[in-house]
Amino acid sequence: MSDPGHEAGGVSGGPGSHDWEDTSPERLYVITGGRSGSLGATPIDLVTLIVAASGAKPGMQPEHAAIVRMCEAPLSVAEISAYLALPVSVVTVLVGDLLTAGHVLARAPVAPAQLPDLALIEAVIDGLQKL
Amino acid sequence: MDFRSSEPVAGPRLEDALPATAAAAVKVVIVGGFGVGKTTLVGSVSEIRPLTTEETMTQAGVGVDDTAGVERKTSTTVAMDFGRISINEELVLYLFGTPGQQRFWFLWRGLFEGALGAVVLVDTRRLEVSFDVIGRLEERGVPFVVAVNSFPDAPEHSLEELREALDLPGSVPLVVCDARRRDSSRDVLMTLMRYLHSLAVTPEAS
Numbered sequence: 001m002s003d004p005g006h007e008a009g010g011v012s013g014g015p016g017s018h019d020w021e022d023t024s025p026e027r028l029y030v031i032t033g034g035r036s037g038s039l040g041a042t043p044i045d046l047v048t049l050i051v052a053a054s055g056a057k058p059g060m061q062p063e064h065a066a067i068v069r070m071c072e073a074p075l076s077v078a079e080i081s082a083y084l085a086l087p088v089s090v091v092t093v094l095v096g097d098l099l100t101a102g103h104v105l106a107r108a109p110v111a112p113a114q115l116p117d118l119a120l121i122e123a124v125i126d127g128l129q130k131l
Numbered sequence: 132m133d134f135r136s137s138e139p140v141a142g143p144r145l146e147d148a149l150p151a152t153a154a155a156a157v158k159v160v161i162v163g164g165f166g167v168g169k170t171t172l173v174g175s176v177s178e179i180r181p182l183t184t185e186e187t188m189t190q191a192g193v194g195v196d197d198t199a200g201v202e203r204k205t206s207t208t209v210a211m212d213f214g215r216i217s218i219n220e221e222l223v224l225y226l227f228g229t230p231g232q233q234r235f236w237f238l239w240r241g242l243f244e245g246a247l248g249a250v251v252l253v254d255t256r257r258l259e260v261s262f263d264v265i266g267r268l269e270e271r272g273v274p275f276v277v278a279v280n281s282f283p284d285a286p287e288h289s290l291e292e293l294r295e296a297l298d299l300p301g302s303v304p305l306v307v308c309d310a311r312r313r314d315s316s317r318d319v320l321m322t323l324m325r326y327l328h329s330l331a332v333t334p335e336a337s
Binding site: 028045046047048049051066069070072073074075076078079081082083084087088089107108117118120121122123124125126127128129131 | 141142143148149150151153154155156157158176182183184185186187208213215216217218219222223224225227241242244245247313314317320321324325327328331332
């Protein structure tokens with residue numbers, strides 16, 4: 001596995017046999033099918049919580065399946081990005097696919113319009129006091 | 132990196148999972164120069180070990196950061212450490228620590244949009260790093276407080292002197308902290324929240 005030229009011999013001719021750098025543009029392009037940004041109706045933020053609506057399905061793209069699996073409990077887009085070691089923009093595209101397909105649900109972040117809501121700030125203060 | 136098969140092993144440890152009741156999340160951004168203690172602060176209050184996420188910056192970032200050894204001329208990767216605090220069963224607070232000496236983090240789409248506010252973490256030995264950060268937060272209308280991370284060998288300054296040096300308006304809270312200590316970091320966040328509370332009660336104060 002330290003040989004950069006060859007994957008383990010048993011893997012025959014799979015497309016994953018390229019020794020791409022993890023964040024190389026080529027690899028990211030393939031993962032997202034060349035798309036960028038969030039095209040879906042649901043705006044996806046760094047702290048949008050994602051929850052799986054169903055289990056991972058056979059035939060899912062590996063990255064899609066990984067997201068569905070790790071989102072059994074709610075998980076933010078930032079955490080998904082960290083665990084998958086993929087940029088946020090790529091994860092945003094992948095999560096958008098899963099949302100469109102109904103495989104996951106999004107719990108939208110609390111986005112204050114101008115200034116945050118008093119009740120929200122008070123809740124945070126209460127929570128911090130318990131730390 | 133050995134798991135590039137159809138079964139990637141990734142995800143939070145069981146004890147790092149949020150409760151199923153978690154319904155909404157908010158974020159606070161910790162900004163400051165390199166080595167000022169952002170990740171230390173995040174780590175001292177976070178319930179999870181700080182995680183790292185990254186974004187690839189293109190276009191506008193080109194040529195700004197000459198020192199990072201960027202091999203691709205059209206993109207630069209900016210990493211950000213973050214942590215998490217469960218406020219209650221429904222609400223989660225995320226803390227994002229961003230490298231203040233870079234300009235990229237203002238280009239990071241969605242980092243400041245929707246953020247409750249920011250903490251500017253300051254090292255008195257390198258005050259100049261903070262000017263740019265503070266100016267940009269003011270431009271963007273992001274409410275912030277300033278926390279001075281006390282390093283043992285840092286020169287002693289009174290808060291008044293620091294406020295003057297940073298050209299901080301009297302309304303912006305300025306506190307001293309020890310980012311290594313959970314209670315001290317917690318108090319910094321409390322200072323920000325109380326400040327946000329005061330702004331929400333009297334919006335004209337901003």
